[in-house]
Amino acid sequence: xxxxxxxxxxxxxxAAPLWASPVSHFTLENGLEAxxxxxxxxxxxxxxxxxxxxxxxxxxxxxxIAHYFEHLMFKGTDTMAAxxxxxxxxxxxxxxNAFTSYDYTAYYQRIAADxxxxxxxxxxxxxxxxxxxxxxxKTERDVILEERAQRTDSDPGALFGEQKNAxxxxxxxxxxxxxxxxxxMEALTRDDALAWYPKYYAPNNAVLVVAGDVTPDQVRTLAxxxxxxxxxxxxxxxxxxxxxxxxxxxxxxxxxxxxxxQPYLSRSYLAPERDxxxxxxxxxxxxxxxxxxxxxxxxxxxxxxxxxxxxxxxxSAYYDGMAIDDTTFNLAVMPVxxxxxxxxxxxxxxxxxxxxxxxxxPAQFExxxxxxxxxxxxxxxxxxxxxxxxxxxxxSGFSIEDVQSWPDVLMSVTEEDVMAAAHAVFDKRHAVTGxxxxxxxEAAQ
Amino acid sequence: xxxxxxxxxxxxxxAAPLWASPVSHFTLENGLEAxxxxxxxxxxxxxxxxxxxxxxxxxxxxxxIAHYFEHLMFKGTDTMAAxxxxxxxxxxxxxxNAFTSYDYTAYYQRIAADxxxxxxxxxxxxxxxxxxxxxxxKTERDVILEERAQRTDSDPGALFGEQKNAxxxxxxxxxxxxxxxxxxMEALTRDDALAWYPKYYAPNNAVLVVAGDVTPDQVRTLAxxxxxxxxxxxxxxxxxxxxxxxxxxxxxxxxxxxxxxQPYLSRSYLAPERDxxxxxxxxxxxxxxxxxxxxxxxxxxxxxxxxxxxxxxxxSAYYDGMAIDDTTFNLAVMPVxxxxxxxxxxxxxxxxxxxxxxxxxPAQFExxxxxxxxxxxxxxxxxxxxxxxxxxxxxSGFSIEDVQSWPDVLMSVTEEDVMAAAHAVFDKRHAVTGxxxxxxxEAAQ
Numbered sequence: 001x002x003x004x005x006x007x008x009x010x011x012x013x014x015a016a017p018l019w020a021s022p023v024s025h026f027t028l029e030n031g032l033e034a035x036x037x038x039x040x041x042x043x044x045x046x047x048x049x050x051x052x053x054x055x056x057x058x059x060x061x062x063x064x065i066a067h068y069f070e071h072l073m074f075k076g077t078d079t080m081a082a083x084x085x086x087x088x089x090x091x092x093x094x095x096x097n098a099f100t101s102y103d104y105t106a107y108y109q110r111i112a113a114d115x116x117x118x119x120x121x122x123x124x125x126x127x128x129x130x131x132x133x134x135x136x137x138k139t140e141r142d143v144i145l146e147e148r149a150q151r152t153d154s155d156p157g158a159l160f161g162e163q164k165n166a167x168x169x170x171x172x173x174x175x176x177x178x179x180x181x182x183x184x185m186e187a188l189t190r191d192d193a194l195a196w197y198p199k200y201y202a203p204n205n206a207v208l209v210v211a212g213d214v215t216p217d218q219v220r221t222l223a224x225x226x227x228x229x230x231x232x233x234x235x236x237x238x239x240x241x242x243x244x245x246x247x248x249x250x251x252x253x254x255x256x257x258x259x260x261x262q263p264y265l266s267r268s269y270l271a272p273e274r275d276x277x278x279x280x281x282x283x284x285x286x287x288x289x290x291x292x293x294x295x296x297x298x299x300x301x302x303x304x305x306x307x308x309x310x311x312x313x314x315x316s317a318y319y320d321g322m323a324i325d326d327t328t329f330n331l332a333v334m335p336v337x338x339x340x341x342x343x344x345x346x347x348x349x350x351x352x353x354x355x356x357x358x359x360x361x362p363a364q365f366e367x368x369x370x371x372x373x374x375x376x377x378x379x380x381x382x383x384x385x386x387x388x389x390x391x392x393x394x395x396s397g398f399s400i401e402d403v404q405s406w407p408d409v410l411m412s413v414t415e416e417d418v419m420a421a422a423h424a425v426f427d428k429r430h431a432v433t434g435x436x437x438x439x440x441x442e443a444a445q
Numbered sequence: 446x447x448x449x450x451x452x453x454x455x456x457x458x459x460a461a462p463l464w465a466s467p468v469s470h471f472t473l474e475n476g477l478e479a480x481x482x483x484x485x486x487x488x489x490x491x492x493x494x495x496x497x498x499x500x501x502x503x504x505x506x507x508x509x510i511a512h513y514f515e516h517l518m519f520k521g522t523d524t525m526a527a528x529x530x531x532x533x534x535x536x537x538x539x540x541x542n543a544f545t546s547y548d549y550t551a552y553y554q555r556i557a558a559d560x561x562x563x564x565x566x567x568x569x570x571x572x573x574x575x576x577x578x579x580x581x582x583k584t585e586r587d588v589i590l591e592e593r594a595q596r597t598d599s600d601p602g603a604l605f606g607e608q609k610n611a612x613x614x615x616x617x618x619x620x621x622x623x624x625x626x627x628x629x630m631e632a633l634t635r636d637d638a639l640a641w642y643p644k645y646y647a648p649n650n651a652v653l654v655v656a657g658d659v660t661p662d663q664v665r666t667l668a669x670x671x672x673x674x675x676x677x678x679x680x681x682x683x684x685x686x687x688x689x690x691x692x693x694x695x696x697x698x699x700x701x702x703x704x705x706x707q708p709y710l711s712r713s714y715l716a717p718e719r720d721x722x723x724x725x726x727x728x729x730x731x732x733x734x735x736x737x738x739x740x741x742x743x744x745x746x747x748x749x750x751x752x753x754x755x756x757x758x759x760x761s762a763y764y765d766g767m768a769i770d771d772t773t774f775n776l777a778v779m780p781v782x783x784x785x786x787x788x789x790x791x792x793x794x795x796x797x798x799x800x801x802x803x804x805x806x807p808a809q810f811e812x813x814x815x816x817x818x819x820x821x822x823x824x825x826x827x828x829x830x831x832x833x834x835x836x837x838x839x840x841s842g843f844s845i846e847d848v849q850s851w852p853d854v855l856m857s858v859t860e861e862d863v864m865a866a867a868h869a870v871f872d873k874r875h876a877v878t879g880x881x882x883x884x885x886x887e888a889a890q
Contacts, residue, residue, distance in 0.1 A: 060505040060618070061687035163615070163694040170611035171626055173505070181616055181690040242506035245626040249608040249879070252697035434694070 064180020476649025509625020
């Protein structure tokens with residue numbers, strides 16, 4: 001069924017940069033935003049639905065419900081048996097999956113372009129008509145508990161990361177693990193799932209991204225047919241999460257575990273995220289991560305710690321500003337065998353202090369700019385990656401323009417911007433430093 | 446008005462220990478629990494209402510609402526102007542106050558015994574009939590913000606405690622300050638207050654304690670008249686808070702502040718609380734705190750750190766098991782001028798390790814038992830303290846028997862119980878160690 005009042009739907013072609021695949025964007029009357037990325041090089045489409053809800057939207061005490069619900073979305077509807085969606089996609093030569101993060105939950109299928117209608121019909125069906133039988137939910141809860149056992153509880157690095165993250169955020173739910181705390185996961189019920197679903201799984205809380213061998217018109221027609229008929233959630237709550245209080249004291253953490261093969265230290269600083277319409281500081285932090293740790297041979301930490309004093313076998317810096325609230329800037333150092341973690345940390349602190357004094361080597365900065373430019377150009381060529389980029393951004397409150405201007409914002413960053421961002425972010429009062437170590441080494445330190 | 450169906454009210458005289466004031470306990474039909482402590486030595490009464498709601502019951506993002514509401518309770522009702530309650534109490538020669546904690550919010554008046562009806566009438570009035578005018582709430586929000594500015598923001602020790610507590614609890618709301626995080630206090634609204642009030646301020650969520658020159662019959666008659674007519678809240682939620690995940694990594698925290706006159710270190714361990722009907726382990730921890738830090742001249746930390754190696758000018762241990770969920774066992778050491786905080790911490794760790802090896806000196810243990818017995822006997826003589834003890838306990842889910850058996854449980858603790866509790870609680874993975882220090886000293890460490 002094509003709705004009569006197409007006039008109300010907003011169809012908008014974004015001015016495409018020279019190299020980019022054509023991207024179009026429209027919103028259905030019921031609030032569903034859609035992004036179409038054309039790429040006719042192969043007869044394939046990627047179909048994604050991104051819900052503007054993630055683990056940071058969970059109620060206190062209900063950690064894990066966002067990810068648990070992602071699992072339950074593979075149960076049936078009135079017209080689809082449990083597991084049928086994945087089976088149908090596979091039987092048609094496609095693949096499907098789903099993922100949950102702090103700020104979004106997403107579902108996707110990759111399939112032959114002529115099967116788009118098939119997958120869209122099923123995805124639209126489970127957006128509003130999911131049935132969670134009194135039997136299904138318990139089995140699936142066992143599945144997520146087993147997932148936690150395998151991915152987290154049996155991995156000292158993952159447990160370390162969880163404890164460290166909990167110490168990083170004093171108030172914000174980014175301090176709670178996406179998969180959930182075990183004791184809260186064990187207590188999740190069908191009622192929790194039933195309360196989660198109708199509020200958040202709705203066309204006005206979702207972003208549809210279709211990328212590949214399709215036209216915007218085809219997608220619009222299909223989207224009107226399958227998604228356009230779904231009722232929106234009235235009075236969707238604003239995504240306002242508890243914010244951090246001023247962080248006034250450096251925190252440190254030692255995690256001894258006999259299973260640790262290679263001790264390392266990890267330091268994170270609270271850092272601003274990308275803001276819709278204001279991405280400059282996040283761009284400077286993105287470049288800073290490249291300058292410090294982007295390439296082990298030429299980065300600042302690589303030159304100083306691996307090839308300089310020889311204290312480390314590995315050193316990295318990581319920052320991803322795509323978030324709704326304040327996020328983290330991360331450093332990690334794995335020392336060589338005869339260097340202790342406190343020695344490695346002292347070397348890291350010296351390296352950072354020297355960097356803040358010396359500034360950026362102009363030749364390295366130019367190489368990094370070239371690498372960023374190249375990587376952004378290549379990114380435009382990776383349709384599935386682009387689809388993910390738009391989906392993630394729109395589900396996190398960014399606009400199409402924010403996504404499209406990001407490469408330019410990145411390229412506009414100067415050495416001064418990077419140094420200013422470094423001076424602002426490297427405030428130990430906002431930092432957590434963690435040691436993942438073996439018990440006997442902890443005793444020696 | 447005396448309700449006809451008194452038969453339904455449960456009146457129960459608790460077997461009083463030899464030394465104790467007579468304590469009686471009854472529950473009104475609408476769910477209000479009452480405790481009466483007779484003490485006819487002076488013509489005075491203390492009248493208290495304890496609500497079973499505190500800051501740990503707040504929704505995430507609404508920190509401070511429990512305490513903010515405590516302030517709003519001094520606004521008016523249909524029959525009482527704003528501030529009238531306190532003014533009336535003062536005009537009748539009494540005093541009144543209120544306090545908010547993690548697990549309860551309480552209001553009390555001390556006044557001549559023949560004015561009990563006067564204060565009970567006003568207290569009952571504001572239990573269900575409070576009016577928060579569109580003007581009042583903003584003024585009062587400024588008051589709590591100013592209170593935070595004075596008590597917390599201008600006091601490095603208080604800020605340090607807040608940051609440390611937030612690092613102690615990875616998930617439980619005990620990690621959130623009772624007064625609230627400033628940015629959340631600033632966003633509290635009249636609507637938040639209006640949502641808080643009718644749910645929690647109700648006879649079936651309250652404990653009335655009257656102590657002094659009254660009889661249980663007098664209190665029951667007045668309580669029926671003023672509280673008995675109030676409607677209970679249907680479907681009161683259970684007080685289930687998010688619990689801690691396993692704490693796997695010791696956390697450390699350095700808080701440099703130029704205003705710090707005397708640096709100190711503070712160590713807290715996650716520790717079990719008193720459980721209704723099962724208070725033995727908490728009793729052992731209570732005795733442990735006495736053994737370690739009860740008296741600076743004879744306690745273990747005093748002997749080892751102040752009079753032994755001379756590293757400290759002050760050393761203390763503190764534990765209060767009166768809580769609904771896991772709480773903390775706390776140590777603090779203030780080093781002498783030429784001892785650094787890391788040196789003081791090393792001395793503390795040596796003292797604890799030695800104590801765990803050496804066990805308790807039997808003579809010290811006997812002295813402590815004598816002191817505890819004396820202090821519990823004196824406590825029975827302090828009617829206002831007793832009233833507070835019953836109110837706090839009943840508001841936290843304990844029974845009259847729990848309160849009354851506590852002295853016996855304390856006295857039943859053996860040296861072996863204390864050492865077992867010490868071995869269990871001193872697990873560094875559950876600990877936070879904080880340094881409150883001056884900036885230049887931090888640099889030296």
